[in-house]
Amino acid sequence: MKAAVLYSTVPAADSAGGKQSYAESRPLLVQELEQPEPRAGELGVSITYSSLCHSDLSVVDGSRVRPLPMALGHEAVGRVVSVGDSVADVSVGDHVVLVFVPSCGMCRACLAGRPALCHRAAEVNGSGDLLHGPALLRTPTGERINHHLGVSAFADYAVVARESVVVIDDDVPDTVAAMFGCAVLTGMGAVFNTAGVGPGQSVTVFGLGAVGLSAVMAARLAGASSVIAIDPNRGKHHLARDAGATAVGRPEDAGRLIGEAAGDGVDVAIEAVGSAGVIASCLEQVTRGGAVVSVGLPRPSAELSVPALQFAGAGKRLLGSYMGDAVPARDIPKYLAYWQEGRLPVELLHTDTRPLAGINEGLDALAAGQVVRRLFQA
Structure with missing residues (x-):
């Protein structure tokens, strides 16, 4: 598999106090990794498009502290290619939006109907693990690579918890669906x-x-x-x-x-x-x-x-x-229905699409306010 990995943060300003050029410093390294298989409660997803968000930039510049190295990206759409044990309601081939808070369903926030504030999700998202087990990604030398918000979407493949996906209609274009897991939600x-x-x-x-x-x-x-x-x-x-x-x-x-x-x-x-x-x-x-x-x-x-x-x-x-106090399984289909009815012009958010190899240049464009949502294809 291919993924964009952050090994060390790069401050927003350079040593002279000017704006950092991420195209020059290249904090994200797109590299080949061994592709892991999903465990019980997990899915393997082929990522079709991922979307660059300011939350990603805040990890790169160090303002949001995360354990490194980390495979970044938290907003994406894809297709399920493998299903782990104990997952009965998602099948290979399903069209899915990835969600960056994989609610456990059992903590006080989830039981109160507020899965966006899931206590267990906050814990594993902070540690770089997945909801059902420790991080799966490894560097070519065997060092652990942490997952970003249970998704790590700047990649062509991801293992995620079943709770990190919402199944959507097959006919929703991926360039639209890619923006529903964070920005729209x-x-x-x-x-x-x-x-x-x-x-x-x-x-x-x-x-x-x-x-x-x-x-x-x-x-x-x-x-x-x-x-x-x-x-x-x-x-x-x-x-x-x-x-x-x-x-x-x-x-x-x-x-x-x-x-x-x-x-x-x-x-x-x-x-x-x-x-x-x-x-x-x-x-x-x-x-x-x-x-x-x-x-x-x-x-x-x-x-x-x-x-x-x-x-x-x-x-x-x-x-x-x-995350908009969202209940993703309820809200994503509802918001997609607004789009299907012509009442939600989400296409306005999509500035352009680039290859994943240009992810560092994308950081510069986002920091400069030149793009709203740039999509990436591995």
């Missing part, structure tokens, strides 16, 4: 599951990457009367309009646009940047009783300082949303 889930946006409400989305644009689409589907999309990159503004935004602008425009659309503040603000400062700004931008949903992943060292009286005094809420 997270952005739409933040609107539907975490915020519970309803008809007539006003919504602002800060950050127009794939997750933020998915949140814009979801807000319009939910019947929001105003959807204000904010990003400093003007190149993404037309995508937001096509996704359903009623107004778009840069951060300095947010106050004016919100005032014009919703008076004293919006009902819901979605923070899809990964910035403590933007979270604090969102709390100022929502109306009394409004909700801020934090979707982006700030650096672990980031701290939030806000006036405490905004909560009890103004009834505002700050809600965390991991």
Whole structure:
């Protein structure tokens, strides 16, 4: 099999303080590995397309600490090619979307109907193992290679837990399905599951990457009367309009646009940047009783300082949303049905497709805001 492996992190800035060129430093090594077989409870999946996300970049630059070496990638689509013992509901040939939280079904979060917060999944995702056993990948010299979020999708093949896949219809194009396991699931889930946006409400989305644009689409589907999309990159503004935004602008425009659309503040603000400062700004931008949903992943060292009286005094809420509080087996088919009905223009997220050999150049493009979702084919 072939996989892109990270052996050491590379900071976002070089020694002179300039932006790092990943095309030059080449932190991800695409190499041949021995192909493992699935154990009990696992599947072998032939990866057709994988998708590059900021969460991958945050591992490469060291802001999200993971055990190395690690085969990266957590958003993908593929076909099942082998089935381990005790798996009875998935067959060879099934079309599957890979999911980066393989819920155990038995911990307190799973039993409460919140599999995205599975305690066991958090443990094994943090250690680089799989839900049903230790890491299977090895370097050519026999050194252990850790799995990224139970998926390791920058590859042409992966062994994953049965709980890491959702079977989908055969006729969904892979270039569409590839983006449902993280971007669409997270952005739409933040609107539907975490915020519970309803008809007539006003919504602002800060950050127009794939997750933020998915949140814009979801807000319009939910019947929001105003959807204000904010990003400093003007190149993404037309995508937001096509996704359903009623107004778009840069951060300095947010106050004016919100005032014009919703008076004293919006009902819901979605923070899809990964910035403590933007979270604090969102709390100022929502109306009394409004909700801020934090979707982006700030650096672990980031701290939030806000006036405490905004909560009890103004009834505002700050809600965390991991993987969109999704139940993947329920939500992925539902969101795909919206796409099949022509109500969810997910194709807007797909910037282009490249060979896996260009993964390091893809990191540069993502860091520079030149792409939304670049797909890779091994």
